[in-house]
Structures are given as structure tokens and as C-alpha cells.
Amino acid sequence: MRIENIQLIKNYRIFQNWSPSPDFAGFSDINLIYANNGSGKSTLASLLSPAQSPDAWKAGVSVEVSETGTTEPRTVESSQDAFWDRMSVFNKDYVADCFDFSVGEAKALLAIGKVNANREKELRTARTRLDDLSRLTDSLVKEAKHKQAVPNTILKSIGTLVTSTLGGVDGYGRGYDARAVGKRLPFAMPLEKQSGFKAEEEIAKAQSTFMQEVDVPLISATEPLSSSTVSAVLERVPTARVIETLATRPERAAWVQQGVELHLHEHNCLFCSGELSQERLDALNRHFDSSTRELQDDLRFLLKQLGALVISLGKLHALFPESGLLYPEFRAEYDLLRDGLKIQIQKDVTELEMLREFLERKQQDLHAAATLPESWLNKSFATPDVGRLRKLLADHNDRSTRFEAVRKSACQKLEAFWIGEQHEAYTEALSEAHQATLAVENNAKAIKETRRVITELENAELDPAPPAEWLNQRLHTLLGRSDISVEPVEGNRYAIYRHGEPALHLSEGECTALALLYFVRSLNTGGRSRRNQIIVIDDPVSSLDENFTVGASSLLWSELVQPSVCSCGAPLDCPCGQKPTRDCGQLFLMTHNFELFRIWSNQLDRLQSGVMKQGRRFKILELQAQGKRVEVGVARRVPIWRDWGSDQNKEHKALRTRLRSEYHYLFWRAASTLISCQGDPTIEHEMDAAIILPNICRRMLEGFLSFKFPALMGDFRLQMQAAIDQVNDGLTRQRLVTYLHQYSHQERVETTRGVNRPEAVPVLHAVFELMRNQDAEHFMDMCTALELDPVLLANRAPNPTSELEAAIA
Template sequence: MIQSIAKLTKFGIFQNYKPTPGLLPFNKNNLFYGWNGSGKSTLAKLFYSVNDKAVHKDFDTCEFLVTIKDHVDVTQKNIGENAVNIHVFNKDFIERNVNFEQSKANSIIILSEEKKEDMDNYKKLISENETKKDAHKKADGINNKAEDDLKKSLSKWASSIKKSFELIETNNNYYLNYDRTKLTKFIKDNKAAISKDSVLLPDIVKDLKNAIKPTQKEDIYKENIIELSLNNVLAEFDSIENLVAKSIFSNQISRLIANPDINLWVQEGLSIHNEYKSANCEFCNQKLPVGTISKLNEHFSVEYTKLIDDLAKAKVNYEHLAIMVHVKCPETIELYDEYHPEYILAKAQFELDQRECGKLIVEAVEKIELKLEKPFGIIAHKFSNVNATFENFNKSLKGLLSIIDKHNLKNQQFDEEVKKGQQKLELHFVSDILLTEKYADTEKLIEDQRVELVVQAEALVQLDANIKAIEAILINEAVGAHSFNESLFKFIGRKDISIEFDSALKGYKLKRGGKASPATNLSEGEKTAIAFIYFISKLKENGNKIENSIILVDDPISSFDSNHLFHSYSYLKKECEQALQLFVFTHNFQYFKLIRDWLIKKNKKDKIKSHFYSIDCTTEENRTSSINNANSTLLEFNSEYHYIFYKLHALKSLISLDLEKAFLIANLSRKLLEAFLSFKFPKGRNDFNQLLEAGCSDAEVREKVYRFINKYSHNQQIEFHETPIDNLLGEGDNIIHHVLEIVEKLDKAHYDEMEEVCKSNLVA
């Protein structure tokens, strides 16, 4: 059962509704009284929204909370899933089901109770259908939640991947705007590649992050870094070993041999003397002794000269080799960041091998210089590890050059290489996250649930087909029409209006008279009677049970005379007394009294509690409505007159009035005086002014009362230029006294009793 309306905003006249303090919760039977315009029909639309399982089209931005006993509360968010079995009679129901302009109504599906076996099977299938629907709905909810959770996770993972690329400082908009949609597509397109093998080691990830940075570098010039000819190098070292060990046979001069520096000096001097053919010593200008030049030429023989030349050439060769070995390597910073670690290691090894080669070259040069200094001496020397040392040099040089080649290749294919690196990183990030979060297990679970939902849905379709097949056997629209016509006859007391099932329309035709002509030009009372009986008949549709239903009826007595009022009350009582919960809204005090007395009697007899409410509305420009516990004058007296007298009497103590109170007082005063004076002066009088003239002999008081009421009641426009508004508002409290004085002077006994009623029924 519905317990309360705990919240209602942006819903017509209920802009910010909250229950008033002390408001009773809804009970089995609930009767509401409110004047036209107080908000009854608007409130009925809220209940119709629950019935319709959709927010009402007139209030699509509303918010509400309808509390349900022992069940999930209904809000604008979950209204489509609510399980409240509620049926609402209001204008929305009539517009949807009965077309008076075309004289037709929707079909009423009544199930035949005569075919017991089929009915039992039908009820069994209906129960099974409800059970399977609930199971399907529950499974669907679980699946939807799992899918929503996975979507949230995918969004979170995509955000993490996006941040990883942002930290790398990439300029690729694809990764800078990475989101769930891109991640989902990547997973779909790369399902086979997403595995633990795609999760890279930290060092590789670090290199890739460096590789995809957007700054492009220059090519590295490497033509001066060349590999050595190992054969030539080995030949050079073998040659030096031979040269320094070579012995020169000549007429040697012992002093020159003993003094290499003198030997060198003399050798240079001999060359000068031979060139100039000098007979005298160029140093002292003394004539050279006979045979001196010949002796020296014999000392510095051709073999000697060749040795010296060979040693000089070898020294030059080693100086060139030293240049080739000690080539300067590119700085690490010149290469792309991802090559730095291996380049640093390769460069260190290369420089080590450079130093080892340099040592051998220095050793060779030293031996050459020693031999040049003492050419007649024999130097026996063997160089160690020449082959291995220079092989290592070439090997480390190749390693260095291969890294430089990779750098230069990336430079030539920069955009493509960056893209490849980005794709590898994306695959790594995705694989790492999905494996860690066990995405495959979650996806499989959701897919299994989807398959199961399809199976359940197919079973429901088949079950629904079986139910419809039995319904086709059980349904008898003619029974629905007969039941409706019987009720309408009792209601309006004649048989000239009826309905007849039309298979082409898949509904009923409204007809009038024996010739079955369309029922046109229906009175408002006839329309209301037809719609109300149609609603009650439809409550039993498809085997629905009244005792399992919540029923709300919004003013089912429009344009009814007193006889129809009683029929409406009796019909409602007869058909809806066993309802799980009943709500009745009315503006008619006579109808309110009939329902009220019935419910009060039930309270005493059956101890079934009924609650009574009034719907009250403010009268300012932005009107608002509230639901209140019914005042005791509504519950204890038999006319609306008591209620109006009570409301007016409660306002007589006001010192000043605002515009809202002025409208209220004017309308209450008019209602009270019209009712009282019409009773006191039963002769026909044409208007309110004539009634007032009959009841009030004081022309000044009469004019004041009439002017105030005429200004503030029932008028669409106030003529402010005639009388200042402040003057009229200032007279408001006096007007109440004048109105009550008119009643008191005409019937003192009546007035005194009414005043006692008001004093004994004051409500805080």
C-alpha cells in the first residue's frame, strides 16, 4: 500500500511539496476534499504516473518520492520498474480509453469463468509468467549493473592510459583524448594480441616512452669512424718487429756507433757536404783529411739509409693508425633517449678497446724511435695480443656504429617509428590493466549472462504466446459489453445508451437508441457516468482482482444531479469496497459526505481505519497546494455551510489583510451569504445583489459588503481606478464582521449555535 507522498517538486501547483507536520499516513481508505483549483486533479496525475510507469508528460522535470509499505519506494528515476498495482480514474484515463467524439471505447477483456480447466491452466501460466518475468527482470538488473560497472572500470582504465601518455609528453591527439570508446575498440580489434606476452619489462617500457617523444634529432655523421683492416695492422706490427731486429753490415766507425747523437749529427752533416761537394769542413772551414768523406759514406751505407727510411715511414704509418684508433665518438645526448643506455655501454667498451690499441701503437712507436736512435743495435721484441686487441676494437666499433645506424634509421622514418612505439605501449598498458583486473573473466561472465537473458526472453515470448492462445479461448468481449450495459442502465435509469463490441475496431461502439446510431451530443453527466462505469468494468480485466488493487477515483461526479451522486457513491462502494487501498478525491461536499459516512461506519463496524484529508491552496499569484488532515467541521457536520462558516469565523480576528486573504474572505463571504440568504428568502431572486438587499436593510453596510465581495470574488480583473486597493484591504476585517452580523440579525439562534460549533472545533 501507498503510505505517503514524502516529496513532490515541479509538479504543477505542487512546486515544493513536503508533508505538513502531523499529517496522517495513508491508510486502507483515504478520502480527500478540496475545492476546484485546489490541486486534486494535479495530485491524481502523480498517481496516474505510477499507474502508467512513466513520468507524466506535463511534468517531465519533476521529482517525487512515493513511499510504499514493505516495498521499494517509487521515484521519478525508478518509476518504470515499480510493481504497484494501481488503477486511476481521472481525465488521463478517460482521454486514453474513451473517445466520445468518435463514439467508441477500448475493449474490456473479461475472462470467462465457465471454462474451468482452461481458466486453471491460464492462472497457472500467469503465475509462471510473473515468476519468470521477475527472474528475468532480476537477471537483467544484475547484467545491467555488471555492464555499468564494467563501463565505469573501462572509463577509469582509459583515463589511466591517457595520463600515462600525457606524462610522456606525446603530441598525438588520439592518446591525449583517450577514452572508454577508444579503449573498447582497441580491445575488440586486438583481442588475440592482448596477453601476458604483450606486457613489457620495465626497462623496455622506459625505452619506448623515450622513443615516442615528439622531438626529432639530427642525423649522426659517422664517415670518420671506420673499421680497421686487421691484416694491414698485423703486417705493420710484424714489419716493426723485423725492422728493429735488423743488423746493418758496414765499415762502422766505433765512435759514431758509441754515440748515436753524434752519429745522427754526422749523418746530417755528410748529407750537406755531399750535396755541396765541399772539400773543406763546413763547420771549421779546415780542409778535410783525405779519405774522410769515403769513410763516412762507407759507415752510412745504402742498407743503413734504407733502414732509417723504413723506420721513418713506419713511424708515420703508426701515427696515422693512432689517429684512426683514437677517433672521437658522438656524444650520448646526440642520440634519441631510448638508445642512451646501450650506447653508453657500447661507448665505454669502445673507449676501453681504443686505449688497449693505443698502448700497442705507443709501444711500436717507442721501438721505432729506439731503433732510429741506435740503428746499429739489434732489438729483439715481440708484440703480444695484437690480433685480439684490434679484433676487439673492430667488434666494439661495429656495436657503436649499429646504434648510430638505428638512430639515423629512426630519423629517416621518424613518424612511423614513433607510431610503432605508441602502439606497442598502448598494447602494453591495455594488456597490463586487463590482466591485472581480470577483464576476461568479467567479460565472459557478462556474456554468459547475456546468453541466459536471451534464453529467458525466448521462454517468456513462448509463454506469452501460450497465454494469448488460452486468452483467445477465454476472452469474451460480449460479456464485458453486457456487464457494462447492465451497470449503465442501473446508473442512469434508462437503456437508450449502450456499448457494442466491434471486432474491426477491436473495441466498443457507443450507440444510442434501438437503431444503434452513434451516441453523439452526450451530456457531461452522461459522459462521466459512461467513463466511470467503464473504469470500474476495466478493473476486472485480464483476471485482475479488486482485493489486490489500489484504486484512485478523481471526482467521478462531474455535472451529476443528486440522484446520480447517490448512484456514483453506491457503485463505488459496491465495486471497490474490497480494494487493497482506496483513494477518493472530490470537490462536492454532498458526495464527500456520502463517502465520509460510509467510511466512518466501516471504521466503527469493521475496525478498518480510514483517513480524511483536505487539499488546500493558497491564493497568491504563484499558488501552492498542501495536503492536511481534514478539519473536524468536515467530519462532524452534514453540510459545506458549516465548513465555510468555520473558515470565515476563524479569519474575523485579523487586524490587516494581504491580497491573498482578501480573495479568500470575499469568496467565503459570498458562499456563506448565498447559502444562508437563499434559505432565508426562498422566493426567486435573480442575483446575489437582490439576495443581499433582502437580507440587509442597512444600505451603507450592504454597499460595503457587496463592493468588497464583487471586487475580490470570481472576477478575472480588478478595476483599481475605482477604489484604492489599500482602502479595500483595510476594510476586509470589518467586512467579516458585517457578514456575520447579517446572519446574526436575521437568525440569532442559528448564529449562536454556529458560533458554539466553531469554538468547540478549533484546530491548532
């Protein structure tokens, strides 16, 4: 059982949509990993303990693993997979969980009592059952996901049919999805009603477009005008004795008639002042007698009636709206009637105007009889019958009033019909999904119960007394002093003492030492075999001194790779009978402490043949953060694996041998990065150069300048300023000043900030020029030892463009 490769990390800190390069061959049995701060090492360690990284696993992680008894690797994508029950991870989170810093007591995580044979048997049985249940989980979950998707797929298909057909109706648009269909399931059309359902007719109703109501005009009644009545008036002649001069001059007669009315009680003419004789007045009265006045009144009445009728007809057609405002089924008949009305109105108005001319001429000449054309003798003029037009408008309005009800009813019928067609298939799919879900839940309950049994069995074995003695012995050896000790107390916990007094404030290093011992001792508890465990150790000496580095390295090597002492602390030939397993299933040792890395690298190269014969292989890796452009103008640090060789690949052994110290490594790392930027460097190469400036270069310069300026040791800025003052070249001085003020002060590597520093390559050149200027012999010796070309490092970089000069300045 081991981790073969980490294939994908979607979103976890520095790992963003990350996957290893295609040429990365995966992990081995023993994996030594070196990494500088900010490269993702600790993030990776917490990722391998899913309980510490739930957000990462929720976002998406894919790990390739192999297990005992199987020939093909499998992919783990769940934090709940039983594979993780075999993981043991030591990191800062583990240390924090081991201690209650407020009281200075360690939790009894590693307290071990006598092993009960029956309990171990029960543990083995429980673990086998857990493995079987866990293997079954994948197939059950996969089947459940498939079954659970089927009912929703059926509902989606119904929803798609509804929205594509009825999308224009309120309530059946985009919001009509599978959930909406699910709510309508109780209203599904029964099977017996589906055969007689006319879907096409209902679709036509549902897809019709709403038309606004129109006004139905109210037609005022006008009195009909008969041609016979007009003809009779035209033929009438007054019976009075006429005055010839007035009869022959109608325009004068009208003027004189008006004058007679004004002179009823006058004796003199108001116009000429002449005398009005009674004889003349009698003659005028006979000319304008009652028959004349009656005819005039009749003519005026007819003209008024005719005028009202013309006005009414002129407005009538406009009262009826265009047919485009009506539903399509009404338009043809409506247009026919409306056009006919227009023609009828035009004809009637024309003829009425002709009648008006006849009447006006008669009004001018009362004594001349007139006749109408014979074709008009039986005509009658009145408002046309528009009842059918008004009926069509009323029918349209009635349809508009009931529009939503008609469409809604059609939509509901169609909805019930389509749901009814799929109801049987949906019910069956729902039942299958429920059974599949129930199988997953029952399996999960069984796993939970089995884990509970295992936990109870493991906790029942805890006995803090024996480990306390073991812990004190190892702790004194590890720290090189005996002032710290532990004693068992009630509740399976330990009391911690310093010089016999309660140690209420442990240093970070002391906590790490205790936690590391607890961790190593716990690997054999609970009936577990190291052979079945994957052990991850992240920075076991990150906060301790060099003496502890050697002690921690020896402890881990002896416990996890090749024991040098018995489990009780005596030599290996001890007769106590305790024979710990000599190795674990898989080991990951991650560190940014170069001394620990160097010790283990040398030991792995000299790994004893006895361990090799057991099939134990090793690989040495470095996790580096390289620049990668993620969008225009923005780059991110992206972790990559660098292979430093393995037991089967000795290609890099010579280089590992040359890197005798951290200083050698830093020099080689900075130099190799700069060499990769020769010629026309890519943006990624320039980003790599920018990445190493705040960390790698600073640590390299700290080591170099502490040797050159021992009096200024501890003050990097003063050391840099002293070295810069001795540089004669102006451009190099300018670049070094830029480095000092902009980059060298960064104590912590920013792993999420974008990188865009094209001046990084010239600054790197300036750093090596500074070292050559200070100590040319040392510089050349380092290049020779590491097989580097000094010309590529210290020759001043080509003059930058004016833009770059401005950026540096």
C-alpha cells in the same frame, strides 16, 4: 498488497522534487481524498497508472509498497514493475479510452462471458509465474547494472591514466575517455612484449615540449688578413727622390699629389695662375713615382680588407639565436660555443682596430718605415669557425621536424602498454556483463510472453451479451432515466442508443456514467479477484448533477466497500449464486466534489462492524496546495497532505462533523488560513493566503452573496459590487475593490506561477469584514459552529506601509 506511501516525485507537473512531510503516516486500506482544483489530485491519480505518466516515471518516482507474503515493504521505482499489473485507475484518461466519440460506441472493455474453469486455472498459473519473474527482475537488473559498469570502469581508469600522463599531446586530452580507450583495444600490447617495455623513457619523450625551428645562418667567407702581409707593407719606403718639404709635411704631399693629376697638360697653376716649369713638374713626378703609388694602393687594399673583416665579425654573433629557443639537451654546449665566439670576436676586432691605426699612420707618412709588435708577427685574422654552432642548430631543427612523430610514437606505445596490462581483466568483465545482460533480457522476454498469455486468456473470456443486460439495468438506475441503452454488436463492441436511435453525441456526464459502470464491472473479469487489486477513482462525478452524485456514491460504496445488492442487481439474498468479493485490496477515492466527500466521510465514520472485523481500515485526507519559497522572490504551490482522521484516530471526527456542507468547509478553510497569519506571518503563510483568494474565497463568497443578493445570482461581479457599495470603511472598500479587479476573476487556479502577494492577508480580513457587515448574525453563527474567534477574522488588519498601500491601490 497495497501502496504504503509515495516517497518521491522528481518532476511531474505541480510535483517538483516533492516528498511528503515527515509526519505523514502513509495510506490505509480505504483512502478518501478531498482536494480543490490545482492541488495535484488528478496528477497523482495519473501517476499511479504509469502508462498514463511515462514522463514522470522517467524523471524519477519512488513508491513504497507492501505485498502479500512479505513482512517488509519495498520501494518501486520502475513503471515496468509487476506491481502495477494489480492497479486499476479510473480517471479522465480512462474515460477517454473507453469511447470512440466519433461514432458513439463504447469499446468492449467490460464484456464478460462464462468463466471457463481450465482458463481460470491457466490464468492463476500464469499470474503466479509473472509474479515470480517480476520478483526476480529487481535482483537481475541490479546485478546486471553492477556487471555492466565494471568494463567501463576499467576503460575509465585507463583513460584517466592516459590523460593525466599524456594530456598535453593532441588526441590524449579531455576527449580521451572510455570510448576512445575501447577503440584502441585491438592495438593492446601483447603480454610477451610488456616485460621489456621501458615506460619511463617513453613517458619522457611523450611529455617533452615542442620548440620551433630556428634559422641556421649562412656565413659568407672573407679573405684572411695576415700580420706578415701588414708588416711588409708597413716596412716599405718609396725609392724616389723626395722633395723635403713634402716628405716632412705628409698632409701637403697628399694635396700636391692630387694637384699633379689635375695639371698633367697645363702650363699654368690652376690655383695661383703661376707658370708651371718643366723642371718643377719633373721634380714632382720623381717624388710621386710608381713605388709611391704602389705602396699607396697596397695600403688602401689592406684597409678595405680590414674594414670588411671588422664588419663581418660585428654581425656574426647576432646571427646565432639565444639558447632558450633550442631543446634543453643542446643548450649547454650551444651557450659555451656562442659565448666563446663572442669573446673571440671582441678580441679580433680590438686587434684589427689597432692594425687599422698602424695602416692609417703609414698612409699618412709613406716615407717612414713602421713595425708591428713581435707578438703579432705570426697572427692571421679571418672569420672564426662556427661549424659546431651551425651543427647544433641543424640538430635542433631536425628534432623539431620529427617532434610530433617522436611524441606520437611514444604515446601510442604507452597507450598500447597500459591497455595491454588491463586487457585480460577487461575481457573477463565484459563476458560477465554480457551474461548478466542476457539473463535480464531472457527474464524480460519471459515476462512479456507470460503477459501475452494472460492477455489472450483474458480476451478469450469476453462475451458482451451478459454485461449489456447488467449495464443497462445499472445505467438506468444511475441516471434516473431509461432513454440511454446499449446492445452488443459484432467484434465485442456495443452500440449505444437514445430513444431507440443511435446516440452519436453523448454528453460528458453520460460518458462518465457508462465508463464508471464499465470500470466497476471489469474489476471481476479476467480471473482477477478484487482482493488482489488496488483501485484508484478520480472525480467519478466531476461533471454530473447532484442526483448522480448520490447514485455514484452508492454504486462505489456497495461495489468496493460494502455491497448492498447482488452482482446481478437483485437483493443480497438472491439465489443466483454470484457472490462478489465484498472489498478490494486497497481503495483511493479522490474528489473535489464536496458532497461526495461528505457522504463518504459520514459513511466511513459509521462503517459496519462486519467490514471492520475483516481488518479493513480507512483514512480521510485532504490534498492542499500551499505556498513554498523556492528561490528569492519566487514561490510555487506545493501539494501537502492534511490528515482528517481515520478509524484509529478520532481526533478530527468532531471537525468533520461540523463541516456539514461545502460552504462550511470553505468558511473554515479561509478562516483558519487567516488565523495562521496573525501577528507576524511568515512568507509561507502570506503565500497560503494568496493561494486561496482566487478559488476558496470566491466560492465562499459566491454562496454567501447568492443568498444575500438572489436577484443577482450568477453574476459574481455585480454581487461583489453591490456588497462593496454598502461598506463604509474606506480602506476595507479599497481592499475589496483590489480583490474584485485582481483576484476574483481567476476561474482557473494557476499551479505553476510564482506567488508574491503580501497584500493577501489584508484582503482576507476585508472579505470577512464584508460578510460581517452584510449579515453579522450569520457571521457570528458560523464562527460559533466552527469554533472560530470572530475577532481574529473581521477586525480590520493593521494599516499597511505606504509601499503596501501603493500595491493595493
